[in-house]
Amino acid sequence: MIDTENRESSFERAKKIKNTTIAYLLLGPALIISLVFTYYPALYVIRLSFLDWDLISPEQVFVGLDNFQRLFSTDSEFWTSLLRTLEYGAIYITLSVVLGLCFSLALNRIKYFQGFFQSLFFIPSVTSIAVVSIVWSLIYNPQVGPITHFLLKLGLERGSLPQWLNDPDLAIPSLAIMGVWQSMGFVTLLLIAGLKNIPQIYYDAARVDGASNRHQFWHITLPLLSPILFFVAFMQLINSFRVFGAVAIMTKGRPLGSTNVLLFYIYENAFKFFDAGLASAASLIVFAIILCFALLQNKLGERSVFYQ
């Protein structure tokens, strides 16, 4: 009896060992690519953040926490960069969550063309940031852009027209609006999925009790949708820290450094000023921030179980 059990388990083990060989052969490429191009660079960036190095010379000087000290010094560009990113994020998150909520509520109520509108709103999500940036550069162009022509038709003076990307105060909001335009479809998609998950029975019960539409929204829809709303808000928060292509193509940090968002700050320090240490220190900070958001998002996501 004991003997057969042993034989069985040793047979199982042999099978598992064989499976392990096969599995790692099949997974080899995926694992190697993950290790070489994500985990190795992730460790490498930690090492780099302690070095003074210009990317070219063979000399790499260990400087301890010097790079972080420079990064956090009061006259550092990093702070303004962080501020610009947060400014972008504030506009981007608010607008996309509010508009996304309106769109998804509206789409959820109509009978026809639901799929049509949904797929239309999603088109910008399959468009390259390069194309989006080029086309919106024309849209925002203060000389020949369509907004300018429209405002001139309305009778505004050419001198009083908004300069959009050329105005240090308007550049970040302009970029954020473009970002909202591009991500709107995906946000709406997620919120509609959330709305469809709310059991109809709550609404039926509320209607029997004579609750008004507004009442139903505040007391059923919003509380039950809140986990997904939080999820979307955090997704957009993380995305706002990843803005790069639009800045690299449209403004290059200008005017007056007003669009110098964090990733562009890292990019310039790495590939323009060849300050590997400072760029890496900044990368680590940005990564830590994003990781915190992602963990918070997961925590809130777990809580959603209680609502359902």
Added chain:
Amino acid sequence: MKNTDRKPRRIKISLEESALYFFLAFFALIVIFPYIWMVLTSFKPASEIFTPQMKFLPQEWHFENYSEVLRTGSFYRYIVNSIIVTTLGVLLEISIAFFGAYAFAKLDFYLKDFAFFLILGTLMIPPQVLMLPAYLTVSRIGWLDSYAGLIIPRAGAAFGIFLLRQFMLTIPDELEDAARVDGAGLFQRLFRIYLPLSFPSLVTMGIFSMIGFWNDYYWPLVITSSNEMRTLALGIGHFKSLEGMGKWELLMAAATIATAPMIIAYFVTRKTLIENLTAGAIKG
């Protein structure tokens, strides 16, 4: 009594609904307007762009803008590069995802959870944060400014493995067991059973992969240095220097060429694409 009660309500709903349609149509127009403007501008002669009396439609349709942009600089080369990178990239990513998904869905092996965590963990790290160390890593391997450098580091397929694994879990083991009894080897089982069954999922994943490779701007920017290796998305960003010379019509023609294939692919497959995206984002 009931009938008279219902009738006015129906009218009220349709009124509310028409307001919703109006609201949605208005925003649909805003969403679509940049594309319309892009295409219309791409057919305009330069003189119609710089006139203060701007017309919505081109007065004179300049189809030659497209042939001119194809002759400008290395634009033709950008297109070829994008086609090469996207085709090879999609094939590589799909294969990696297919084999990986099978291992996770159907095999019991040591350190399985750890391997799964390792691969999905790459999705938690935004690639742009690693731009400098990733660049240095590729440089050490010697793949800077090459197709290998443009393709392989981005073909890790974490999302694809996750997506396909979910699907393969729904395929009953009995199918494979029967084939095994008949003496089919691993590759026969993979290609005769799992490949045909998961083909629809592979196509969906392939479209995601295609959009990713075709549209990517950040990675080609970091990894290429010569004009000959630029992809279309990167090349277009570079093309913007033409803006200084005011060649908006050429820029918009270039943008149209770069967008059209993805929009067509999207419209052909949008149903499955949207379903999978929703499922992936909410579960993941």
